[in-house]
Amino acid sequence: MPLSAPLTREHFERLDRDDPLGASRARFDLPTGEIYLDGNSLGAMPAHVPARIEHVLKQEWAQGLIRSWNDADWYPAPQRTGGKIARLIGAQANEVIVADSTSINLFKVLVAATRMQPGRKVILGERGNFPTDVYVASGVAELTGCELRCVEPDEVLAALNDEVAILSLTHVNYKSGRRYDMAAITARAHEVGALVVWDLCHSAGAMPIDLNGAQADFAVGCGYKYLNGGPGAPAFVYVAERHIPHVRQPLTGWHGHARPFDFTHDYEAHPTIDRLLVGTAPQLGILALEAALEMFDGVDMQVLRNKSVALCDLFIQLCDEQLAGLGVELRSPRDAAQRGSQVSLAHANAYPVMQAVIARGVIGDFRAPDILRFGFAPLYNSYVNIWDSVQALREVLESGEWDSPEFIARKSVT
Numbered sequence: 001m002p003l004s005a006p007l008t009r010e011h012f013e014r015l016d017r018d019d020p021l022g023a024s025r026a027r028f029d030l031p032t033g034e035i036y037l038d039g040n041s042l043g044a045m046p047a048h049v050p051a052r053i054e055h056v057l058k059q060e061w062a063q064g065l066i067r068s069w070n071d072a073d074w075y076p077a078p079q080r081t082g083g084k085i086a087r088l089i090g091a092q093a094n095e096v097i098v099a100d101s102t103s104i105n106l107f108k109v110l111v112a113a114t115r116m117q118p119g120r121k122v123i124l125g126e127r128g129n130f131p132t133d134v135y136v137a138s139g140v141a142e143l144t145g146c147e148l149r150c151v152e153p154d155e156v157l158a159a160l161n162d163e164v165a166i167l168s169l170t171h172v173n174y175k176s177g178r179r180y181d182m183a184a185i186t187a188r189a190h191e192v193g194a195l196v197v198w199d200l201c202h203s204a205g206a207m208p209i210d211l212n213g214a215q216a217d218f219a220v221g222c223g224y225k226y227l228n229g230g231p232g233a234p235a236f237v238y239v240a241e242r243h244i245p246h247v248r249q250p251l252t253g254w255h256g257h258a259r260p261f262d263f264t265h266d267y268e269a270h271p272t273i274d275r276l277l278v279g280t281a282p283q284l285g286i287l288a289l290e291a292a293l294e295m296f297d298g299v300d301m302q303v304l305r306n307k308s309v310a311l312c313d314l315f316i317q318l319c320d321e322q323l324a325g326l327g328v329e330l331r332s333p334r335d336a337a338q339r340g341s342q343v344s345l346a347h348a349n350a351y352p353v354m355q356a357v358i359a360r361g362v363i364g365d366f367r368a369p370d371i372l373r374f375g376f377a378p379l380y381n382s383y384v385n386i387w388d389s390v391q392a393l394r395e396v397l398e399s400g401e402w403d404s405p406e407f408i409a410r411k412s413v414t
Helices: 009-017 021-029 050-060 065-071 078-089 102-114 129-145 153-159 183-190 285-294 301-320 350-359 383-399
Strands: 096-098 122-126 147-151 164-170 195-199 218-221 236-239 342-346 365-367 369-376
Touching: 009 195, 009 383, 021 102, 021 147, 050 065, 078 096, 078 218, 078 236, 096 285, 096 383, 102 129, 102 164, 102 195, 102 218, 102 236, 122 153, 129 147, 129 164, 147 153, 147 342, 153 164, 153 183, 153 236, 183 195, 301 383, 350 365
Parallel strands: 122 147, 122 164, 164 195, 195 218
Antiparallel strands: 096 236, 218 236, 342 369, 365 369
8 A cells, every 4th residue: 555655765775674585685696786677578697507507517518428418317307497387386396397488388389279179260369468479379370270369358258258269368468567367267268168378478486376276278488587597598388287198289309209219200299298398408598497496495475476566566656756747657557466577657758768777777678669667576676676766767757868869779679
């Protein structure tokens, strides 16, 4: 609930002193003098990961060579790492595996789910979803003879009917931070006989997720955002245990085979979640992600979520107090129950404004056409970060310093 008096920096300092997650910040390697609010795009680096990878490079690879597939337990790393993620998303360890990218995993489960729904020809999606989800679903629809039907988020429940084979949604929207009610939507989809595929890229590691409690069917997600696995970290895929025997995924590579080292020419799917594997794992990336996930050891995800809500609520309240009349509009839900761990603001000159804010050492990001996006990672973002970031944004808007060629010129990655 908003405080009656204007907030002060001292209030945020007190919150940091009482923060049960405050000590975790020191376990990340963060640049001095910068505030990092882009963990919803690329998570910060856990400080212990370089030593782990150095050991992998200099000992396990350089000295162990090919023996490390056995001696260093490289081979089961996708399963081990999937098990660590399973705890964070409300799944059993045998329902999650790390493999490939989010886009590839989405393709695999959409095709597999469509094959499980003969006679149904509609893949239902949402307008405003992250583009790769729409592109992949469109390609799957073309391959399987289905129709991709996209509706506004508020129309999803009404659009569910007995034509729908698959409902494909992102749990937390990448641009607005809007959060779907996973349990309610999954239950409604099941009532009409549809299967649901959830994209967890913007929620895994930022809040409690209960895939099994919601009776979810499939889910995918990336390892490089709130899970802090590094740029291009491998993704993960979840299949409910009840569905695993029926999954026929389209990329039937040798690591998905029941006996990959028999080297037979006839494909036989592995009886476990391993059937979602394709080829040899990107071992360096998986081992880095496995090490990064140690940051969640002993962390109560509800405590983490409580801090996430507080950070976002305070950011919104400060924006209301400090940015009135400066052309900023809130684009994320005010109600925390409908929001992930980010706050998005709209401004007509969002791109140069964000570049000017970044130049002041506050790193958020821009999403076309007009979104200033700020992601809050409770493991390393402090309460004082909230105060200081809003002050920087206010000063940039009041001074007009964003209206400069160096900030207006767009970079390749925006």
